[in-house]
Amino acid sequence: MRSFSLILKQFSRSVLLIAGFAFGSLSIANAQTDAAKGEAIFKSKCTACHKIESQLIGPALGPQMTEETDDKYLIKWIQNNQALIAAGNPKAVAIVKKFNGAGMTVFADLSDADVSNIITYVRDTWKAEKDKPAGGDAKAGATVESGPSEMVVFGLIAIIIIAFIVILVLNRVVGSLERVLLKNKDLLVEDELAAEAAGAAAIDARKAFITKILKNKKLVFFILVSGTIAMGSWGWESLWNTNVHTGYQPVQPIKYSHELHAGVMKIDCQYCHSGAYKSKNASIPSLNVCMNCHKVVKTESEEIHKIYDALGYDPKTQKYDSTMAKPIQWVRIHNLPDLAYFNHSQHVKVGGIKCQQCHGPVQTMKEVYQYSPLTMKWCIQCHKRTEVNGKGNAYYDSILAAHDKIKKGEKVTAAVLGGIECGKCHY
Ligand code: HEC
Ligand code: HEC
Ligand code: HEC
Ligand code: HEC
Ligand code: HEC
Ligand code: HEC
Known part of the structure; x- marks a missing residue:
């Protein structure tokens, strides 16, 4: 029995050792990857409208997120600023007023942890920025940039070391157990011994075979583990992103710029995408809409001549020849599969959601790209978090009216419930 306590002692010592190693490396890895993860999200989702040190379309986030110490509020704001504004949260209402309702995107797909990571990254970066000696160059920024990837390497090395230690310890334990078994044999009763x-x-x-394998196993196991981790994370990542086209930005047949028309010239989205307010589809404007201006604006431009050619318009005679007309093939960017039904007017008109909340800062895009993932998770998260404003909303007034009728036992037709609206039956 002495050998058993020996094993136990040895085993617990090894466990302590491993735990110590694991804990140490994990805490290093965690502290670093939080900010690094936050940085990645920040750069892909926020930099279109925010800078850390100065104001862009939205406030400078460094000072803003440092002064605002209520993380719960920040998380709520970033996940769904619309809900806070609708609920009349005084901080939210104040900031919207300050920015004239420029409007921030809803990030329903970000988890609490994601947002916390962004906050950590912004605060750390801003702190480093402020602590930089006056007149210092961009070096501090550079170290912040390279820091995380170095730590990731450290973390990986730590994991590799732990893997080796685990294997060594397991080997020793197996060895000791075998020895105990051999010793205990002497104590066995006769017939058992015979068997x-x-x-x-x-x-x-x-046993000889197994020990041989065991020795090689260190290598085999190690290669297997690293291979599995690499393949697994790659497979996981690509599976999750199958059919997600965030960032899709095809080249369009005419170099039409939203930055110029919707941004600099401030033409309302409704001027060209009026469908978004009254039907399922936002729709792309016909070239006749462009002609309202381009009949006289930039008439010598090659790009504008593409509009003329497509309409069969001759700028010299100012006449249209419909036999020469051919449609412009705009490349569609946003595209839900047919199995999902999405209605713009329900969101824009009834829900009062701004285009930018789903399409991002279109007014700053030279060429439009897909901003949101358009995944089911994205839809669902926003539905879970967005409060509906039923007051003074014609859509809900009609539902409430029907509700009252049903309650009173009056006759209610499908038409009263919206059954003759075109969009309910037609795509
Ligand atoms: C489409 C542009 C846009 C994008 C993208 C955007 N923001 Fe904003 N943000 C704004 C505007 C504009 C405001 C000012 C308030 C308003 O008008 O809604 C703002 C305000 C804020 C505030 C201040 C809230 C307060 O109460 O003081 C925080 C924090 C913030 N944004 C964080 C983020 C983070 C984090 C991201 C990326 C995940 C992000 N924003 C992406 C435009 C944007
Ligand atoms: C002067 C007309 C005009 C105005 C104003 C305009 N757009 Fe567009 N929009 C277009 C045209 C033309 C296209 C197709 C070419 C392209 O994708 O750039 C388009 C494409 C888009 C697309 C991509 C559609 C797809 O293929 O999935 C989105 C999203 C969009 N617009 C949103 C907006 C928003 C939001 C505003 C207001 C901030 C706006 N647009 C203002 C003309 C306009
Ligand atoms: C409200 C007036 C207006 C409408 C509507 C309009 N544009 Fe423009 N567009 C302008 C102005 C103004 C300019 C810039 C002139 C300048 O750069 O000096 C311009 C510039 C352009 C240019 C750049 C031309 C060049 O060579 O620099 C293109 C391309 C263009 N528009 C395409 C379109 C298309 C396509 C539509 C329809 C979807 C459209 N525009 C609708 C006013 C308009
Ligand atoms: C709640 C999110 C949401 C809002 C708000 C929203 N869109 Fe969309 N938009 C989408 C989705 C999702 C699609 C893809 C629809 C599809 O493929 O059936 C889309 C597609 C489009 C298209 C491509 C053509 C079409 O009709 O499908 C245009 C253009 C467009 N949106 C413009 C706008 C404009 C302009 C606004 C603001 C008035 C707006 N959107 C508001 C989610 C939104
Ligand atoms: C920015 C937040 C947001 C996103 C993203 C969003 N929705 Fe919505 N959606 C709403 C709100 C708010 C309403 C309620 C509008 C109202 O008051 O009727 C709504 C209502 C709807 C309704 C009507 C529900 C009913 O019973 O009346 C459908 C259907 C719908 N959304 C589909 C989608 C689909 C599909 C997507 C993803 C492609 C999507 N939504 C993405 C906010 C969002
Ligand atoms: C209760 C469902 C329903 C509603 C509401 C509805 N429709 Fe229809 N609609 C249909 C069906 C089913 C068809 C196909 C059978 C047919 O052609 O009669 C159709 C056909 C059509 C067609 C002919 C399409 C073609 O290619 O032949 C047009 C145009 C049309 N509807 C327009 C509208 C308009 C505009 C509204 C709103 C005022 C509307 N519909 C409301 C069910 C509906």
Whole structure:
């Protein structure tokens, strides 16, 4: 029995050792990857409208997120600023007023942890920025940039070391257990001993084989583990992103710029995408809409001549020849699969959601790209978090009216419930 306590002692020592190593490396890895993860999200989702040190379309986030110490509020704001504004949260209402309702995107797909990581990254970066000696160059920024990837390497090395230690310890434990088994054999009763003797030769052969494998196993195991981790994370990542086209930005047949028309010239989205307010589809404007201006604006431009050619318009005679007309093939960017039904007017008109909340800062895009993932998760998260404003909303007034009728036992037709609205039956 002494050997058992020996094993136990040895085992607990090894466990302590491993735990210590694991804990140490994990805390290093965690502290670093939080900010690094936050940085990645910040750069992909926020930099279109925010800078850390100065104001862009939205406030400078460094000072803003440092002064605002209520993380719960920040998380709520970033996940769904609309809900806070609708609920009349005084901080939210104040900031919207300050920015004239420029409007921030809803990030329903970000988890609480994601947002916390962004906050950590912004605060850390801003702190580093402020602590930089006056007149210092961009070096501090550079170290912040390279920091995380170095730590990731450290973390990986730590994991590799731990893997080796685990294997070594397991080997020793197996060895000790075998020794104990051999010792205990002497204590076995006679008949059991006899039975065992029969199998002994077989066991010996197998044991030799196993120990051989065990020795090689260090290598095999190690390669297997690293291979599995690499393949697994790659597979996981690509599976999750199948059919997600965030960032899709095809080249369009005419170099039409939203930055110029919707941004600099401030043409309302409704001027060209009026469908978004009254139907399922936002729709792309016909070239006749462009002609309202381009009949006289930039008439010598090659790009504008593409509009003329497509309409069969001759700028010299100012006449249209419909036999020469051919449609412009705009490349569609946003595209839900047919199995999902999405209605713009329900969101824009009834829900009062701004285009930018789903399409991002279109007014700053030279060429439009897909801003949101358009995944089911994205839809659902926003539905879970957005409060509906039923007051003074014609859509809900009609539902409430029907509700009252049903309650009173009056006759209610499908038409009263919206059954003759075109969009309910037609795509
Ligand atoms: C489409 C542009 C846009 C994008 C993208 C955007 N913001 Fe904003 N943000 C704004 C505007 C504009 C405001 C000012 C308030 C308003 O008008 O809604 C703002 C305000 C804020 C505030 C201040 C809230 C307060 O109460 O003081 C925080 C914090 C913030 N944004 C964080 C983020 C983070 C984090 C991201 C990326 C995940 C992000 N924003 C992406 C435009 C944007
Ligand atoms: C002067 C007309 C005009 C105005 C104003 C305009 N757009 Fe567009 N929009 C277009 C045209 C033309 C296209 C197709 C070419 C392209 O994708 O750039 C388009 C494409 C888009 C697309 C991509 C559609 C797709 O293929 O999935 C989105 C999203 C969009 N607009 C949103 C907006 C928003 C939001 C505003 C207001 C901030 C706006 N647009 C203002 C003309 C306009
Ligand atoms: C409200 C007036 C207006 C409408 C509507 C309009 N544009 Fe423009 N567009 C302008 C002005 C103004 C300019 C810039 C002139 C300048 O750069 O001096 C311009 C510039 C352009 C240019 C750049 C031309 C060049 O060579 O620099 C293109 C391309 C263009 N528009 C395409 C379109 C298309 C396509 C539509 C329809 C979807 C459209 N525009 C609708 C006013 C308009
Ligand atoms: C709640 C999110 C949301 C809002 C708000 C929203 N869109 Fe969309 N938009 C989408 C989705 C999702 C699609 C893809 C629809 C599809 O493929 O059936 C889309 C597609 C489009 C298209 C491509 C053509 C079409 O009709 O499908 C245009 C253009 C467009 N949106 C413009 C706008 C404009 C302009 C606004 C603001 C008035 C707006 N959107 C508001 C989610 C939104
Ligand atoms: C920015 C937040 C947001 C996103 C993103 C969003 N929705 Fe919505 N959606 C709303 C709100 C708010 C309403 C309620 C509008 C109202 O008051 O009727 C709504 C209502 C709807 C309704 C009507 C529900 C009913 O019973 O009346 C459908 C259907 C719908 N959304 C589909 C979608 C789909 C599909 C997507 C993703 C492609 C999507 N939504 C993305 C906010 C969002
Ligand atoms: C209760 C469902 C329903 C509603 C509401 C509805 N429709 Fe229809 N609509 C249909 C069906 C089903 C068809 C196809 C059978 C047919 O052609 O009669 C159709 C056909 C059509 C067609 C002919 C399409 C073609 O290619 O032949 C047009 C145009 C049309 N509807 C327009 C409208 C308009 C505009 C509204 C709103 C005022 C509307 N519909 C409301 C169900 C509906």
